[in-house]
Amino acid sequence: MFEVKRKEIMQVQGLELTDIAEEFGTPLFVYDGEKIVQQINKLKNGFSGAPTRIKYAVKALTNVSILKLMKSQGIGVDAVSIEEIKLCMHAGYEPSEIMYTPNCVGFDEIKEAVELGAMINLDNLPMLEKFGQAYGGKVPVAIRINPRIMAGGNSKISVGHIHSKFGIPTSQLPEVIQIAEKYGMVINGLHVHTGSDILDAEVFLRGANVLFQEAPKFPDLKFIDFGGGFKIAYREDDPSTDMERVGREVTAAFNEFCKSYGHQLELWLEPGKFLVSEAGTLLVETNVVKETPEIAFVGVNSGLNHLIRPMFYDAYHEVINISGQSKEKKPYNVVGYICETDTLAADRKLEEVKEGDILAFKNAGAYSFSMASNYNSRLRPAEVLVWKGKANLIRKKEEFADLLKNQVILDI
Structure with a gap:
């Protein structure tokens, strides 16, 4: 043995x-392409119960050859900078396959992302206001919500709590709706991400329930994005996310929500570490x-x-x-x-x-x-x-x- x-x-x-x-x-980084494909398939199989799109969180590993491998497997991408958008396009991605979720960037960068054709996901009111002034209803936009949930394996990688800089608190959603109505904006997606190294389906469901409660206020949704943060094993006896269970429970709750919403939406995920770390x-x-x-x-x-x-x-x-x-x-x-x-x-x-x-x-990885x-x-x-x-x-x-x-x- x-x-x-x-x-x-x-x-x-x-x-x-x-x-x-x-x-x-040496030193040398070595990546196992087969392991990346295995992780992709594990995620696809786990969430096969709903129309799911996987968006690789590019910041985990940005090498263009890795991005090309992701594209070959039918995986979209989630970018957090204009440079990541350009790297993804260099790897062959169409702008429509790229979700751009910036944080604390200047509006000029957001404008450049729009000009390139990426999908936009905003997480604060000032930029949402500027976006509405600039584009009205001509360019759809998604909204990142802060669910006020403390989750993740380390305080530095927990990003959905009350003191996190990420996301729009649910208490400010009435202002989001006011801004959207003021400029005739189309909000086509809701997004949440609570942190990394999350083990249990219960944490994802808590974040999902926040979105399910708020989604009826937004009639033009095409997708709900549950982020990523699935746990991998670091030690031999470490637990990892039970993807079959998490996928089954999250997709069941998602499908039930879609019935009440009135039509089937897409379920989006944004794994980064889960796809490439073990490789x-x-x-x-x-x-x-x-x-x-x-x-x-x-x-x-x-x-x-x-x-x-x-x-x-x-x-x-x-x-x-x-x-x-x-x-x-x-x-x-x-x-x-x-x-x-x-x-x-x-x-x-x-x-x-x-x-x-x-x-x-x-x-x-x-x-x-x-x-x-x-x-x-x-x-x-x-x-x-x-x-x-x-x-x-x-x-x-x-x-x-x-x-x-x-x-x-x-x-x-």
Whole structure:
């Protein structure tokens, strides 16, 4: 059993991770395209009880090749910036397939999104007023509602509560209706998103019930968007969202609502992490094993500049020494090469680590490369997509020239 599990961990579609690391170098992000397709199908099957559209939350991982893979599977996209809209269009998406949900942006960016043809989803009254003044009823708009629900695995990723900057509180919906009537606006969708790492159907149903209560006030709806936030497993014994149960209960409630509303609407979802997190692995090389009387440190050629989630969210990423040869394990703190506290994994039992060993960080597909930086003037790594049994380079490793290309150097 140990050898079977170890083999699964060390391979992607039959390719050895150590071979991929040798071919492309480290640090390196590796994505399993088949795993992404499996997650898409799991979501489709779970919500098959209603006419459902899946909109991938692009911010999780924006590589154009990943976006093209999503499109090939019939998945739309949810963008939160004008640049994400353009990346999606570069990947071949029609503007009508892109939902744009900005937060605290200038109205010029919203106007540009309209000009590009993206669908618009607004979450505050001032921008709704400006939108009505500019477009009246010529451009439909969706509304993001704040359901006043505290949900999610971490306060930093809970976005539907009373102190969150996201969404229009239900108490302000009469003003939304006033603005819409004033300018003859067409509100074609309602949207809610409570947070990330949500396990139970009950949380989604609470958000759904908020929308169901408010939806009759909006006669032109085409869809209701339940957002995303499905939980994935970070540890071997971690629970994850029971997609079959959540899909069954949410679609049943949705269909019942549609009967009272008067016609069938579309059910929209916006998963990000759920689709790509488990598909991603960050491969790093051990620079040094530093033994102290208290603890052993494994220093690797990466850090919070490539994987900020452990320091930012206290996120857990399973770590495996894929170069290890022994079943015996020792406790280590895996740390980065950044001049900052960048503990990537604390007190982990790993097969004895030696200089040059390759470590694999699991669940590195979402909010990993997309949040990477050049802190300490370090370079961002390459990305590889394993697709149909072949490892494909989809982003080159940065070079020193990339650090200088946008600098204007004075003659001092």
